[in-house]
Amino acid sequence: MKEIQDIVSAFDVAQQEGKQTALATVVHVQGSSYRRPGARMLVTEDGQLTGAISGGCLEGDALRKARLVMAQQRAMLVTYDTTDEDDAKLGVGLGCNGVIQILIEPIDSDAPSHPIQLLKSYLQRRQSAVLVTLFSLEHKKTTQVGTCFLMDEQGQVMGRTAPDSGLQTTLVSEARQVLQSGMSRIAMYTGAQQLTGFLEALLPAVSLVVVGAGNDAIPLVQMATVLGWQCTVVDGRANYATAARFPEAAQVLVSKPEQVLTQVSIDKRTAFVLMTHNYNYDLAMLRQLLPLQLPYVGTLGPKKKLDRMLEELKEEGMNVTNAQQEPIHGPTGLDIGAETAEEIALSILAEIKAVFTGKEGGPLRDRKDVIHSRVQDNISAVNGMGQVSV
16 A cells, blocks of 8 residues: 555656656566565656565666666566576576566556556545456567556446456456455456456555554554554543644544544554553543454553453443454554564554454464465466356
């Protein structure tokens, strides 16, 4: 999300300055790589780069190819292979033992639905979407189809259609499936021509509601904003909950706990952290949040504080189920030995990220499998009727 936001902003600046641009996107990876499919980089004609498609090893060569794409106004698929000696001669030196396919597209600002415009449409609403891109692995020298269309949560399609109507019907059907699962997929489509499709699930940014506007909340909001998360700060103290103290926050509220939920939009990408250092305020807030079964609710302080709050709510007659307690993390954060406000903020954000991605949050060196899932390495074959070929 943050990368897309930065790319859209950089494109707007380039437009104002009258500069040509091209968009480089990782569309397929076999083996290991620093970035996975969906990573992007905007390139301007004078060599300004926004975003990243690698850890820095591909950007120089991709810049040269992007300038060629801008000059020819023709999309190009570029392959970087660590086993290819020519790549070593170019000084690419991937060091990741993988094959990376990069689609580089010229951005025609006069086109009504160019790739950046589709990304803008995605950012305009806090919704999931699917971006569909087509390319040919079989005929890499040919002009690539490139970014086709965006489908929103309502199933509305914006952009241009696929090369033939049968493929378009198949892609629309599969895009709906990606919307439901929230998982990107790559498939090969056989029909009038053989094309590979990257159906990318685009999810809204994490919405972080920080309940508590003390000094320790400041680095938490600052760091979350760097990640591209949308932050709301809530507190009952008007002299603490101010825009001057939290300039990065999208919303700063002075509110009683019972009135917070009427002022905050909540969805499946919303996390709460209770850190007012006021037991009664946190208790009242937890009372409001438990029935919602949010993906993440963190409480600052010792575990016995959370246990006490839950016990009090049960004594009030509230039916606190195991399912309701499951997303409650108290103490909030990963065990990294954090002591300062900044370190605690890092610990909390790391745990929230792990929860939203379904990870344990342990050391990478202890993993028995690869860091990134390689499901996308296996391209399923789909015919024009949308049936997977075995």
